[in-house]
Amino acid sequence: MAFGEGQTVRIGLLGLGTVGTGVVRILTQHAEELRERTGVRFEVTRILVQDPTKERPVKVPTARYTVRGEEVVLADDVDVVVEVMGGIEPTRALIEAALRARKPVITANKDLLALHGLGLHALAEENGVDLFYEASVGGGIPLLRTVIEGFASDRITHTYGIVNGTTNYILSKMDREGVDFSEALREAQELGYAEADPTNDVDGLDAAYKMVILSRLAFHAPVRLTDVRVAGIRSVTREDLLRARDFGYTVKLIGWAARKDGRIEIGVAPTWVKRDHPLAHVHGSFNAVYVHGEAVGETMFYGRGAGDLPTAMAVVSDLVAAVKNALLGVSGRGHIRLRQSVEVVPPEEAFVFPYAFRLTTDDVPGVLSELTAVVARHGLSISRMLQIPNTHTAEITFLTHRAPLSAVEKAREEFASLPFVREVHTLFRVLS
Secondary structure (H helix, E strand, C coil): CCCCCCCEEEEEEECCCHHHHHHHHHHHHCHHHHHHHHCCEEEEEEEECCCCCCCCCCCCCHHHEECCCHHHHCCCCCCEEEECCCCCCCHHHHHHHHHHCCCCEEECCHHHHHHHHHHHHHHHHHCCCCEECHHHCCCCCCCHHHHHHHCCCCCEEEEEEECCHHHHHHHHHHHHHCCCHHHHHHHHHHCCCCCCCCHHHHCCHHHHHHHHHHHHHHHCCCCCHHHEEECCCCCCCHHHHHHHHHCCEEEEEEEEEEEECCEEEEEEEEEEEECCCHHHHCCCCEEEEEEEECCCEEEEEEEECCCHHHHHHHHHHHHHHHHHHHHHCCCCCCCCCCCCCCCECCHHHCCCECEEEEEEEECCCCHHHHHHHHHHHCCCCEEEEEEEECCCEEEEEEEECCECHHHHHHHHHHHHHCCCEEEECCCEEECC
């Protein structure tokens, strides 16, 4: 991409759904401000759509519509490609074609980046063009560029937070109104916060994709999805939220990534969060992420994690950055240098946290002594316990002191094998 101030940057847009519509709106409504800040004008010259005859909330000449992606990414009147269509294929092939044609690419596609981002980065660097994706993590929160540039002189030790708005809406609804998971999910789907098939969200995959992307940039490591330990919220019940409240906690789906002695651990799991912690007050579809650096200490980023205009704002911000790089003649020179490999923390040392167990047992003598014997056998210790008797059964909830997840899981397996234990409920990490 080569042009000078006063010229027009021609954009090929892959997708005109919710986010694509937001991009067109921002480019139209903020046209004068964008020209003042960059010295160029922006024009969407080609758009990939599924149905060119469909009525849309933004006015675009229908001659710019096409159903063939190649007609967008390879067109002579396209300088920059903006991908907001989602999915893996044919999206990956179209982005690769754009990069080989030496056209900068802006994308919000977290799934594609988590699974194939390493290869796409290498291709972009090989062809000397930018590949930007601020909108892929945190929606409208300016997180990724801050991690890359704002922490350039620091060393990030860990990052954690709420990176999926759908599950946060569901858990907030369950906590505040006492509804069960299925009812909260149904309302999230009715409001458009959750897809008809919510698997990626409620099983933690969406959050895992985002933690892969964030960890690569934070630790300069070629992290892959297989490096992430993932647990979702499908098994979280109203009773889990009530017991957490009894102990002064709420439940959030937390993504966690840390570097320890050069080794990395990354996980997503339902987590007890103290009710006076700032993350406990992140409700609905909002996201919040903490980033801890050795020099700066703890920083927090908060905002809308989804939506047409917040996500589109991040996309257009990337577009502005790519244009400025082109004007300065430095396109493709800002790619993060990743280490050759990733060494993960071994299981016996990973995810050292307090943990919360909830069990339903027969209400018979000797139960507590047997449970505490199991705890001791696996090197755990109990910090707090609550027992609620029912007819012929008892519900027992207890918190451990800090321990590696592997020891906690072995204790959980032994609990499940005890003859008086009727059910071992969801295991929760505790943010301390």
